[in-house]
Amino acid sequence: QMLALQPDMLPRAYCDELFDLLDRIEPFPFAHVEQVFQEELGKPPQQIFDSIDPEPLATASIGQVHVAYLNGQKVAVKVQRPRVDVEFSGDIRVMLFAVALIRRLNLRSLFWTLAPISEFAAWTLEELDYRREARHAALYEAMLADRADIRVPRVRNELSTGRLLTMDWRGGEKLLAFKQASQETRNRIGEAMFHAWWLPFSRHGVIHGDPHLGNYNVFGDGEGINLLDYGCVRIFPEKFVGGVVDLYRGLLHGDEARVVHAYETWGFRGLRKDLIEVLNIWARFIYGPLLDDRARTIADGTEPGKYGRREAFAVHQELKRKGPVKVPREFVFMDRAAIGLGGGFLHLDARLNFHRLFEAAIGEDFSVEKVAARQRAALEAAGLPGPRA
Secondary structure (H helix, E strand, C coil): CHHHHCCCCCCHHHHHHHHHHCCCCCCCCHHHHHHHHHHHHCCCHHHCCCEECCCCCEECCCEEEEEEEECCEEEEEEEECCCHHHHHHHHHHHHHHHHHHHHHCCCCCCCCCHHHHHHHHHHHHHCCCHHHHHHHHHHHHHHCCCCCCEECCCECHHHCCCCEEEEECCCCEEHHHHCCCCHHHHHHHHHHHHHHHHHHHHHHCEEECCCCHHHEEEECCCCEEEECCCCCEEECCHHHHHHHHHHHHHHHHCCHHHHHHHHHHHCCECCCHHHHHHHHHHHHHHHHHHHCCCCECCCCCCCHHHCCHHHHHHHHHHHHHHCCCECCHHHHHHHHHHHHHHHHHHHHCCCECHHHHHHHHHCCCCCHHHHHHHHHHHHHHHCCCCCCC
16 A cells, blocks of 8 residues: 555556555455354354355455344454454564665655554554454544444454454445535535544544545435554554644644644654655645634545645655655644544535544644543543554
């Protein structure tokens, strides 16, 4: 995924081929589903559910989802792939080898350093524990409890283990089915997507690190969204959230000192004035819609296929010449999430005042102390540890 999204790492033909592979995941046999149920719960799924569809509804790199009925109610059952922990360890070794090769060839860039890849490996291993994902879902249910336009599936804990996750069914239409809906409907869906991501982050320091199109579907006639998949959830220190707000306000008011302070708060090291100017290319691109107090699309007239490519290319090229920069671990997922979320807005072609939505999300009385207090309370209720040191 990362190679496919880097604009200057590989020739375009290779990137296109990798992109085609992103959603082509082969399903594993239903016999493995039966084996996991037997090992985890002591009986096959046919003895637990009224019925279960042997054909998976969705397949992904870590698990696949089957639809079942439990006491007449429809549920979604997520089952982990066989030997995924072993296969993932091999994938990480390949990634580290690729990074070493890129460094040897002096192809330095903002993202490709060993530290973020190692951090990515440690974080992604956590996604293999479905008990943790169940607690993440409970956390999101609490954080978004007052949003009628965002629905979180409730976990059936008695039928969930480290390799099994059973949730109430949250069916709906795919996001792309609404590309031709009215502008009002697309705007409503886009606003729900915005709040589903920014409210937990700005108020609790919690980030949904993988908000790609497959992790949303739409309920009703565009009334709102079902937010799916809670494996890639990250909990950040309150000071990181403060850095995000400081960078926004520094760019908004032309306060250079506040911009620099924000980068330092995030944990960037080795910054010089010329490197800060390069990072600002990225920052003005990412924050651009949030700084613009008017209704607009996320791309604002730029062709969706070209959106962000010019800025990303400029940042990569300049950091090759002037870097390297030590990248804070939080930045890797923040950037990945911004790209995924932006893709949803691009496909919907929603017209929103992102500036006012963001101001409402952070609130007039924003403070890192309030973020910390809300975060402690929410994590304790969900049975989750605090942010990693």
